[in-house]
Amino acid sequence: MQSWLPTVKDSVAAIVLALLVGAVLIMFSTPRVIESLSYFFSYPWDFFKFSGIAVFDGYSALVRGSVGSGSSLVRTIERAAPLICAGLGVTLAFRAGMFNIGAQGQMILGAVAAGYIGFHYDLPVGLHLLLALAGAIVLGGLWGGIAGFLKARTGAHEVITTIMLNYVGRFVILFFLGKETFQRPNSDNLLSPPVNDSATFPAVFGLHLGVLLAIVAALGIWWLLERSTWGFEIRAVGANPQAARTAGMSVSRVYITAMVVAGMLSGLAVSMMVLGRQDPLTDQIAGSVGFDAITVALLGRATPLGTVLAGLLFGALSAGGLTMQAAAGVPPELAQVLQALIVLFVAAPALVRGLFRLRGDGQAVGVEAKGWGG
Template identity: 50%
Template sequence: MSDRLDSDQVHEDTHVPGAHEADPYRPGDERSFGATFARALLSQSVWVPIGAMVVAVLIGGFLIAAADPDVRATLGYFFARPSDFFVTTFSTVVEAYGALVRGAVFDWQATTFVRMVRPFTETLVAATPLILTGLGIALAFRSGLFNIGGQGQVVIGAATGAFFGYAFALPPVLAFVFALLMGALGGAIWAGIAGVLKARTGANEVIVTIMLNSIAGYLIGYLLKQGWYTHTSSGEPASRPVNEAAMLPGLLPDPFRLHLGFLVAIAATVLVWWILERSTLGFEFRAVGENPHAARTAGISVGRATVLVMLVAGALSGLGGASAVLGTEGRMTAGVAGTIGFDAITVALLGRSTPWGTFFAGLLFGGFKAGGYLMQSQTGTPIDIVLVVQSIIVLLIAAPPFVRALYTWPARLGRNRRFGSARDAGPQAATQTEEVSA
């Protein structure tokens, strides 16, 4: 008797409105296999970013075509020869995305093997600070903290790394290790300010970290005007050149720029994974992120965990800034950090705030950055379109139900048409359709 009641209760709990209608996602419905497959894929968190990227690439292709003068010219006689419009549009988009791939992965049009494989190494170079900073932001996200201050932490990490890179004459290995650690320390201190304010006063970390971004920018502007920090013979404000011993050693000979920072990014990814998935400290971080009240009841110090999360996140972001200065730039300038901190937020979101997801998302965005320059120089496509594609990816990832609906709307439209025709044919036909679908 109780088993039967339990079974009835399960049917009541799982009933949804319109259950007697044809469900295009029902496993037994062969007519909707494509929709079933799409929904099964998109129900998994890993496929939502992939679906978002596909949509973003399609929208980017539309923008590439709209920005091309040849495509616009064919619109003038579209109705006379529509084939010209479609052929030109297709060739323009393929050429632009082909240049993007050649600039980011492999340049099959190059004349030497070195020039063919160099684009992939440039992708790794561009991805290194994005991965490190993205890991810091992802760690904070997993712990329930919105660390929007990655840009400020990157700037401070780059500034401190550059200073300790030229101010101390140390042996080669010790020199760059010391400069990297000082960059990490600078980022940790900068993020720790927000962590302490959050833990002690309950201040909103979003507002605090955004304000710290502005303060970091003004602080660097001040430092670059000081004689003890700047290199006065430079035409633009810049720090003194980092000592050769403090520069990160290259992993490949010239003309490759890939340096040891990429191995540091891999090691940091493994470390963050271990912290989150295998350590007691990571369990506390995740518990605070899931439910701080329950974590406090379990004896976890929420304030201590908050401060530690921000310290570790800031250290990773500081490493990202220091790797940019010590790896390729060689000196601190006002624009050395670029938009690394803001792009890293996108990387962390695309990576679903997981260490390895963030790592591969960083590689993707590093490819966008490396390939965007070749796409602009060879095809005349504005590099801003790459930024638009990145922004669309973020917007779509922020709305997973929209992505799922976008991929399954043809099946829903077909279902609505089928039942609309059945209703027009009369109640008996509609009933028969329902029975067949069931």
């Protein structure tokens, strides 16, 4: 616990600093505040009063929109669950010494499998869901395994291969959406039907139970990394592949299997959209979740618990962004700006420690991904 404390302090300080910068942005995007600047030196109180009101209204709307009601909490959890699953995939790759930027493509391929099985076949309830879910996980894992195989066998850097596979994945889904089998009846739009009800996660109080799989996945990855022999190999390879190879570990096998499991987690993430919310297949089915998962893993310090907490935070920011606009007139893009600022400050711990006078005796825990020479 003591070894984690410095990084927890750094992360909390980064969030606080991002909120402070966000407060300044709210102030100077509010018309009343800007207008008060014209007579600031004659009556400065208006500037501070309107600024305080704007910041309070903006952030209180953010809280209400994310956790202020039952429906808001459901929206936050449903947005956080895919981020957690995809973030766990990025985290696992980090711990193996790889930078998985391919969660987006892995999610797209998983969506193709889940969607096709979900709307094309007519199967019994339960079995239909299990097969669609298995399709998403398996195809996502195979897509992630391609990058792992290329790194293990040819030395191709996973950053390049996963980025390219993201593009390939997008054109693969566009290819299928151009086929009549994937299109809605009597429509030429690149839009599939939603999955059948028999292939959807059951819901309780408006929350689909697929979100529970995010917690199961987090517990599984924690056990794998901290309690299993394979997890020890992952951490050893991530820390020093040459030493791990000398100790008799198969570095190639770790690379391949880690990327397969990372892809499976991305497939699980998109299943919550296709089989949970019943989103139809489009080339934008994954949204920005695959890329946001990278920031979630970074903020979570490549640990399962940290990834869960970061996913919940980003889910809350996403859910509360629209409420900020509707209730306080704050641009909804501010939530994305806050996410970017958090990651920026997490990536600059020396700056954060200096501003908050924190002791710099901690090091980032768990992030093992190497640079271009790794």
